[in-house]
Amino acid sequence: MEIANSIILLLLISAGIGGAAQNASGRAHEVHVGVILDLGSLVGKIAITSISLALEDFYSAHQNYSTKLVLHIRDSMSDDVRAAAEALDLLENYRVETIIGPEKSSQAIFISDLGTKSHVPIISFTVTSPTISPSSLPYFVRATLNDSAQVSCIASTIKAYGWRKAVPIYEDTEYGRGIIPYLVDVLQEDNVHVPYRSVIPLSATSEQISIELYKLMTMQTRVYIVHMSSALASTLFMKAKELGMMEKGYVWIITDGVTNLIDSLHPSVVESMNGALGIQFYVPKSTKLNNFTVRWNMRYQIDNPTDPPSKLSIFGLWSYDTIWALAQAAEKVGLANATFQKPISKQKSTDLETLETSSNGPELLKEILHSTFIGLSGRFDLSDRQLAVSTFKVINVIGRGWRDIGFWTAQNGLVRKLNQSQSTRIHSSLLPDLNPVIWPGESIDIPRGFEVPANGKKLRVGVRSSGYQQFIKVEKDQITGATKATGLSVDVFEEAVKILPYAVPYEYVLFGSPEDTSSGSYDDFVYQVHLKVYDIVIGDITIRYNRTFYADFTVPYTESGIAMVVPVKDTVNKNTWIFLKPLTPGMWLGSIVFFIYTGVVVLSLEFLGNNKNVRGPIPRQLGIMIFFSLFEEKEIVERFLSRIVMIVWLCFLLVVTSSYTANLTSMLTVQQLQPTVNHIQELLKSGEIVGYHRGSYVKGLLEELGFESSKIKPYDTPDDFHNALSRGSSNGGIAALMHEVPYIKLFLANHCKGYTMVGPIYKAAGFGYALAKGNPLLGDISQAMLNVTGGDTMIQIEKKWMEYQNDCQNVGPVTGSSSLTFANFRGLFILTGAASTSSLFIALIIYAYKKQHRSTNMKNDNKQVGENRTDEENNEPQEGNQGVVTEECVQFRDGSEQVCNRNPHTSTAACNGSAANEITKS
Structure with a gap:
């Protein structure tokens, strides 16, 4: 049946080609083209129909062309050897100028080699394998996508x-x-x-x-x-x-x-x-494509009457455009004098050795690669020996x-x-901006992409006991031998697994079992997920940068950081000069300067106000200045401006003295304990011994900081830390303990007195769980952990395992009472200085005004006195007025001059408060 279909198909193609030839010029030169396809495959059937229509359409549109393609169709029957044999037959017996096909990648390698040897282009619109590269096969052209x-x-x-x-x-x-x-x-x-x-x-x-x-x-x-x-x-x-x-x-x-x-x-x-x-x-x-599709459907039914209906595919469009590209190239080359050169004969030769070489092959290949046009499949461009990515x-x-x-x-x-x-x-983006998808099972929910199979193995959860059993404690059941784990880390993990939208069966596996090949450190513990010993490891595992190279971490479920635990000492200072420490030197200096400045201002104000109490020798004036600065005495201070300055100054003294008293009291009573070490550099300089939790990465951190290995000691339990710290570095213990903040809070909860935390010194990401890189559980577990840690569940878990002592004041960095600085009282200094300076400025203005006014009145009085004296000299003396004595006296009272004229006959005096009085003649 297949043979009969093939014969009918060949007759139909020949009829199509003959019709095209009749419309062409009678002198048209034939260009022989081989076609090798699997005529029984769906792609082969689609392509043959498209090729026949392409010949008809091309030569109907180009009736004046001097060349025409003559196709020699061969069926590879999906066999690589048969495809190679058909290619040899076409090259030797029909001397084809090009071969369209083959259909499979496995067939294209050998046939492309034949094309290279014979200089015959091989054009395939179905071979898509990247292993067949046009760069290594110079006569192979891929009329499709890689x-x-x-x-x-x-x-x-x-x-x-x-x-x-x-x-x-x-x-x-x-x-x-x-x-x-x-x-x-x-x-x-x-x-x-x-x-x-x-x-x-x-x-x-x-x-x-x-x-x-x-x-x-x-x-x-x-x-x-x-x-x-x-x-x-x-x-x-x-x-x-x-x-x-x-x-x-x-x-x-x-x-x-x-x-x-x-x-x-x-x-x-x-x-x-x-x-x-x-x-x-x-x-x-396009309209052209729609019209062609209708014609193609009709022709396909004629070509394959016994097959079910099929639809035009992209392979049919590529085969159609390939024929057009080849026909155009043949016309440009004009293969009228096509010749094949025979190789030099040998005594013993095979068919491959006697394969003739086409003289027009290179030029035809060049024109094919220059073919660029808009075809039924879109832009058809073979300049790169294959279609470009579209x-x-x-x-x-x-x-x-x-x-x-x-x-x-x-x-x-x-x-x-x-x-x-x-x-x-x-x-x-977080959500794909695509049209909605109906997933398998008619679901509209995006699949997670993985499931824990019901018949698969349980999730292997690696666990290990911690020095702080509040985080995780691991035990073996004596009867069943199963591993049991308890603690904060375990509760968070189990609550997160419960939230997962799918069941995850798991089992705990103790770290340190015969399956492990480790030294017992946390780094080795995390590395087990990379070795596929565990699917996930949980516990008090710090998220570290170096560990991310071989494992992925969930979000942290605790805070973290590195700090120091050090003993505290009694710091009650019995120094004679302890009373000076509440204020900084700058504050002392500023207070003294303003003290002197305020006294000078008040003394100046009273002096300008003609207060006789401020007059006298310099020692007496200095005493009055100090007296002004400390007290407000109404009998001494007379001016209103002076009283304003004194009120502001007394307010300043009240605030400063009360702050001084409070700070001094705090230094002598409250702040009695101070850490023995305030910075890690002090330990390096003094060569003290420090401790760390055995198995922690803190040891490597200390070595990076410059500590010698002999100065670093590991300990296991909080009691070990306490004993070592209490002995001290000089007695076989340690001077400080480098530890992570969550551990330190637990340690200080049980050993509150005698120790304090200094830091945090270094930051860390916190505690989390480690999984193998690429494990799809990571995202879901992290999301579930965020749900746990962000709600009341985490609060209940912490209350269950972390019983901190609320009355312990040493949890956190120690901060004592510090000396009061000039900056603490900047506002008071500005207010006091402004009040004193402005009062002095106002007093100087008043004084200058009065002095100017007195000068003007004196000039007027002197002028009037001169005129009166001239009159007396010009007039004759009157009877009874001879021998009259006129007396003028100038007296100062409240800073003003007084002129008094006395008449000896009347024994009267006229005094005026102005600079000069009217002169009474005797």
Whole structure:
């Protein structure tokens, strides 16, 4: 039946070619072209129909061309050897100028070598494997996309939905294996781990496929990337649906090799793919494409009358555009004088050695590579020996069809619409901005991408006892031998597991068991997850930078940091000059300066006010100045401005003296204890011995700071710390304990008196849990821990395990009473200085005004006196007035001058408060 169909097909193609030739010029030169396809495959049938239509359309549009293509179609029957034999036959017996095909990657390698040897271009629109590189095969042209072009789209899709692991399922052929290295590399760049690779032979039976699927079901990962031929993929999905792997929680991503043919697959196969995502080459819509699709559907039914209806795929469009590119190149080269050069004959030779070389092959290849036009598939450009990376669609299989979810381009990444104005890379946002997806099992919830299989192993949780059993205590059950763990760290973990939306069976495994190969340190404990001994380790594990190289950490559930625990000593200072310490030297100096300044201001004010009590020798004035500064005496201070200055000054003295008294009292009574060491550098300089918790990373930190190994001692329990600190460094103990803040709070809760905490000295991220890198549980456990630590549950857990003593004052850094500085009383100094300075300034203005006024009056009086004396000299003396004596006296009272004129006859005196009085004549 297949042979009869092939004969009918060849007759139809010949009829098409003959019709095209009749429309062409009678003198048109024939260009022989070989076509090698699997005529029984879906891709081969689609391509043959498209090729026949392409010949008809091209020569109908170009009737004046001097060349025409003559096709020699061969069926490879999906056999690599047969495909090679057909290629040799076409080259030797038909001297074809080019070969279109083959269909498979495994066939293309050998045939491309033949093309290189004979200088005949090999053009394939189906070979997509990256292992077949046009750069290494100079006469091979890929009229399709390289499979590696779609790996970035796949990685962006996985990253968009937040999946951390993915398992590729591919066929064991050149086509299946070729994409895997590129896919894994791109996924790892996005921190997506590939824990397993499922390889299925091309000849695998349904039973073999079922066994492989069962194996996948026992694993945690639920994200699968399917890359195989459409026939094998159909069997795979039918079995996956049968085994329940197309239900809620599973994720299937199909590469374009299958998705490009999804419209031509059997409806039952498409239904089995429901919920899967697919990568598909995007073809721009056009009127030309719509018209061609209608014609193609009709022709396909004629070419394949016994086959079920099929739809045009991208492979049919690429084959159509390939014929147009080849026909245009042949016309430009003009292969009228095509010749083949025979190699030098040898006595013993094979068919390959006698293969002739085309003289026009290089020129034809050059013109093919220069072919650039807008075809049915979009922009058809072979200048790079293969089609350039274009646009992909992400589709969602629903029912017997599919719908668009988003688009991917190299410039914008994954977007919901191609014409999106502000396109951003999807995987940078928290939720993908794509069209909604109906996932397997008709679920609208985004799958987590992994599950803990019910029939799988339990989660192995590594535990170890801590020196502080409030955090974690591990014991072995004497009867069952099971490991039991209790403590704050355990409670937080168990509460987080309860919140997870899926069941996670787990078991505790004691660290230090025969399975461990460690030295007992916390670094070795964390490293066990990298060695796959445990799935997760819990406890009082500090999140450290160096540990992130081989493990991932959850969010912290405690605060942390490194501080020192040191003994305290009695610091009651019995020094004779203790009374000076409440104030700093600057404060003392400032107070003395303002003390003197205030006295000078008050003395000046009283002096300007003509207060006779302030007059006298300098020692007496200094005494009065001090007296003014300390007291307010109404009999001495007479001016109003002086009283204002004194009131402000007394307020200043009241505040300063009360603060001085309070600070001195605090120094003598409250602050009696001080740490023996205030900084870690003091320990380095004095060569003291320090201690740390055995197994902690603090030892390495101390060594980095410069401590010698002999000066560092490890201890296990809080009682060991207490004994070592109480003895001191000189008596075989330690001078300080370097420890983490959560531990120090527990230590001081039981040893409050005699010790204090200095620091924190160094910061740390806190305590968390460690998992193997790439473990998909990390995100869910961290999210659940945030729920626990941010609610009342954490408060109850801390009350259960952490009973801190509230009356202990040594938890935290010790801060004592410090001396009062000038800055503490800056406002008072400004107020006092402003009051004194402004009062002095006002007094000087008043004094200057009065002095100016007196000078003016004196001038007027002197002028009047002169006029009176002139009159007396000019007039004759009158009777009874001779011998009259006029007396003038100047007296000072309250700073003003008084002029008195006395008449000896009347014994009267007229005094005026002005600078001069009217003179009475005798």
